[in-house]
Amino acid sequence: MLIRVRLAEPFWISVGKRDLELDLAEGARVSDLLARLREEYPALDLEMDQSPPHIFIDDMEANAASFLTEGGRVHLVWPVAGG
Amino acid sequence: MKYTSPIAIIDLTSGEIRITSTPDKLMRAYLGGRGLNMAYLRHYLRAHGDLREIDAFDPRNPLIIGAGLLTGTIAPNAARFNVSARSPESGILGDSNCGGFFAAAMRKAGFDRLVILGRTEKPSYLLLEDGKISIVPADGLWGLNVIETQEQLKARHGGGTISAVIGPSGEKLVRMASIMTGKKNTAGRGGMGAVMGSKNLKAIVARGGETIEVMEKEALRALRVKQQNDLKSSKIVQVLGRVGTPLLYEVSNRLGAIRTRNSQENFFEDTLNAEEIEIYSDKMLACTSCVVHCRHRNTLGGEGPEYSTIGLLGANTGIAPTDQVIILNNLVNDLGMDASSTGTIIGWAMELYQRGLIDDSMTGSPLKWGDYEGIHSLIEDIAYRRGFGDKLAESTQAMRFFPPEARDYLIAVKNLPQSDPHDVRYFKGFALGIAVASRGADHLRNRPTLEVFKLPDEARAKVYGRANDPNPIGYKDKGLIIAWGDDIFAVSDCLGICRFVTRGFNSPHLLGYEEFCELISAATGYEYTPETLRAVGRRTLDTERLLNADFGLTRADDTLPKRYFDEPMSARKTKGHHIDREQFQKMLDEYYTERGWDKDGKVSVGRIAEIDSLIS
Numbered sequence: 298m299l300i301r302v303r304l305a306e307p308f309w310i311s312v313g314k315r316d317l318e319l320d321l322a323e324g325a326r327v328s329d330l331l332a333r334l335r336e337e338y339p340a341l342d343l344e345m346d347q348s349p350p351h352i353f354i355d356d357m358e359a360n361a362a363s364f365l366t367e368g369g370r371v372h373l374v375w376p377v378a379g380g
Numbered sequence: 381m382k383y384t385s386p387i388a389i390i391d392l393t394s395g396e397i398r399i400t401s402t403p404d405k406l407m408r409a410y411l412g413g414r415g416l417n418m419a420y421l422r423h424y425l426r427a428h429g430d431l432r433e434i435d436a437f438d439p440r441n442p443l444i445i446g447a448g449l450l451t452g453t454i455a456p457n458a459a460r461f462n463v464s465a466r467s468p469e470s471g472i473l474g475d476s477n478c479g480g481f482f483a484a485a486m487r488k489a490g491f492d493r494l495v496i497l498g499r500t501e502k503p504s505y506l507l508l509e510d511g512k513i514s515i516v517p518a519d520g521l522w523g524l525n526v527i528e529t530q531e532q533l534k535a536r537h538g539g540g541t542i543s544a545v546i547g548p549s550g551e552k553l554v555r556m557a558s559i560m561t562g563k564k565n566t567a568g569r570g571g572m573g574a575v576m577g578s579k580n581l582k583a584i585v586a587r588g589g590e591t592i593e594v595m596e597k598e599a600l601r602a603l604r605v606k607q608q609n610d611l612k613s614s615k616i617v618q619v620l621g622r623v624g625t626p627l628l629y630e631v632s633n634r635l636g637a638i639r640t641r642n643s644q645e646n647f648f649e650d651t652l653n654a655e656e657i658e659i660y661s662d663k664m665l666a667c668t669s670c671v672v673h674c675r676h677r678n679t680l681g682g683e684g685p686e687y688s689t690i691g692l693l694g695a696n697t698g699i700a701p702t703d704q705v706i707i708l709n710n711l712v713n714d715l716g717m718d719a720s721s722t723g724t725i726i727g728w729a730m731e732l733y734q735r736g737l738i739d740d741s742m743t744g745s746p747l748k749w750g751d752y753e754g755i756h757s758l759i760e761d762i763a764y765r766r767g768f769g770d771k772l773a774e775s776t777q778a779m780r781f782f783p784p785e786a787r788d789y790l791i792a793v794k795n796l797p798q799s800d801p802h803d804v805r806y807f808k809g810f811a812l813g814i815a816v817a818s819r820g821a822d823h824l825r826n827r828p829t830l831e832v833f834k835l836p837d838e839a840r841a842k843v844y845g846r847a848n849d850p851n852p853i854g855y856k857d858k859g860l861i862i863a864w865g866d867d868i869f870a871v872s873d874c875l876g877i878c879r880f881v882t883r884g885f886n887s888p889h890l891l892g893y894e895e896f897c898e899l900i901s902a903a904t905g906y907e908y909t910p911e912t913l914r915a916v917g918r919r920t921l922d923t924e925r926l927l928n929a930d931f932g933l934t935r936a937d938d939t940l941p942k943r944y945f946d947e948p949m950s951a952r953k954t955k956g957h958h959i960d961r962e963q964f965q966k967m968l969d970e971y972y973t974e975r976g977w978d979k980d981g982k983v984s985v986g987r988i989a990e991i992d993s994l995i996s
Contacts, residue, residue, distance in 0.1 A: 305631065306619055306623055356953075378886070379827065379879075
């Protein structure tokens with residue numbers, strides 16, 4: 298199934314683009330997606346170790362165990378707040 | 381060499397100017413910037429008896445411009461100054477913090493602090509030059525916008541001239557008028573520009589002078605190199621240097637915590653994400669001695685926008701097109717108004733119109749969410765006090781023109797509109813922070829940004845001094861973390877150091893008390909420990925509490941907009957969240973205990989005597 302991924306600041310820098318599309322097996326979870334991203338983009342692997350992202354699927358918060366669905370958009374967002 | 385801090389007391393009515401030094405005991409108690417401003421503000425206001433009888437536009441209201449202790453030195457990000465007076469917007473202590481290049485120029489010209497009293501008969505400006513001050517007629521300047529005023533002053537006084545000025549809104553006593561330096565650097569909060577306008581003062585111009593003397597030049601240089609290297613390795617510093625504060629918009633929006641259409645909703649369009657802002661940015665700019673470089677120069681003629689402006693002139697008024705928000709940002713800056721208050725007050729008026737609480741008979745034309753042309757005109761009408769804009773120019777005090785229920789929709793605390801676009805109903809520490817902030821609803825006094833990190837328990841205990849509950853959406857231990865933020869942010873304001881390199885603001889690292897102590901020692905020879913330095917922050921907070929008590933504030937004023945208590949958030953992860961009134965009171969109890977105040981939030985008699993003894 299096709300999963301769209303949105304990489305917010307600063308994660309996209311490691312990949313070179315903000316939006317990705319990945320083909321994952323039916324029944325895949327967020328953990329499978331993260332493993333794939335870490336494997337394909339070693340710099341992102343390091344980045345996520347340093348700054349674990351908040352994960353959202355569309356408008357809902359998700360975690361590593363959350364199931365992915367066809368057409369869903371996964372957002373990796375840096376946990377930060379300020380002014 | 382003994383460290384001295386020159387201060388000028390300027391009476392615009394008589395033309396008398398007295399130049400002296402801040403007494404050593406007072407210097408060591410408050411250091412500079414915000415703390416020293418607060419001590420002088422309280423002193424000059426109390427000299428006239430009941431503070432409540434001195435209106436913000438009374439010539440006796442002192443306008444105090446104070447550089448931080450380290451401002452203008454090579455200490456990292458030491459660019460900042462505070463402007464303080466009784467606020468015409470909130471009616472309580474007014475205090476606004478600003479970056480740019482003005483404060484360093486003011487110190488080089490020979491002055492760490494100005495106390496401006498009285499009122500000139502005709503529009504004037506102050507010229508600070510080589511240790512001297514002149515009051516100069518502002519012929520040809522009155523009525524000009526912010527950028528043109530500064531260009532004219534530069535043409536008159538030559539290169540190297542740096543000015544802090546007001547725009548037409550300050551002249552017209554708009555209660556959210558700011559003092560501006562450069563195209564965007566703003567002493568924005570609390571209407572300090574209107575106080576300046578009430579004194580017929582168009583500008584303060586600094587030029588000439590020498591490099592600021594420090595006690596141990598080489599030691600300070602070594603600290604600069606080390607701290608700069610450490611700061612530049614920080615992820616938040618790197619990201620702010622690349623995209624600036626707009627990065628925060630997407631984070632808050634994805635969470636569902638962007639104040640939208642006057643906080644009726646909590647998320648908005650992706651058109652205001654940082655990458656969209658970047659399309660209109662051609663350079664990142666810095667302030668004096670900055671290592672971050674967080675300010676965009678935009679291709680539409682101005683600088684910025686910051687996250688706060690994006691949220692409050694964008695989502696809060698329903699405007700989604702990126703270019704329109706940037707143009708409005710440039711407009712409020714050039715007119716000399718606080719973007720946070722302007723966006724909040726316009727959003728409030730739009731909801732009142734939406735609900736039928738006001739209509740065309742008052743507004744003159746419909747107020748529609750997202751109506752760029754209408755909002756552009758309304759901003760100009762506020763600045764020039766035309767039509768309905770004249771009413772909104774009263775900021776929160778426009779309440780007197782509206783039906784009583786209008787107050788239910790006003791997003792303000794202590795009559796100051798909320799500064800930032802983050803809806804605080806989700807993170808409970810954020811809510812407590814704006815409720816107790818000494819100048820009213822403001823995130824820069826104590827925002828516990830570390831709440832959004834999932835820091836290990838040991839790390840949290842190390843930062844805050846003891847174990848604490850890591851749940852950011854619970855109510856426990858929020859008094860502890862807000863009191864901690866209060867103190868360290870007050871200290872960085874006393875030193876003139878930017879929040880973006882201060883520990884606790886988006887990172888548990890950056891510069892903390894230990895690093896501040898080293899910088900102070902090298903620059904001035906004053907010796908502090910982390911404990912005695914934190915005590916400066918506590919003293920500043922207590923002085924502010926005493927000022928506000930003199931203005932008549934009580935525990936009941938440490939509260940939140942009604943909507944934050946009574947209306948759950950509507951969507952995304954934050955859906956259903958609101959502030960429980962009973963739990964809020966428990967947070968307040970805990971906060972007062974941490975601050976050493978009694979259950980009514982009062983400073984102890986012994987502490988009052990100690991603070992009173994510092995200045996006479």
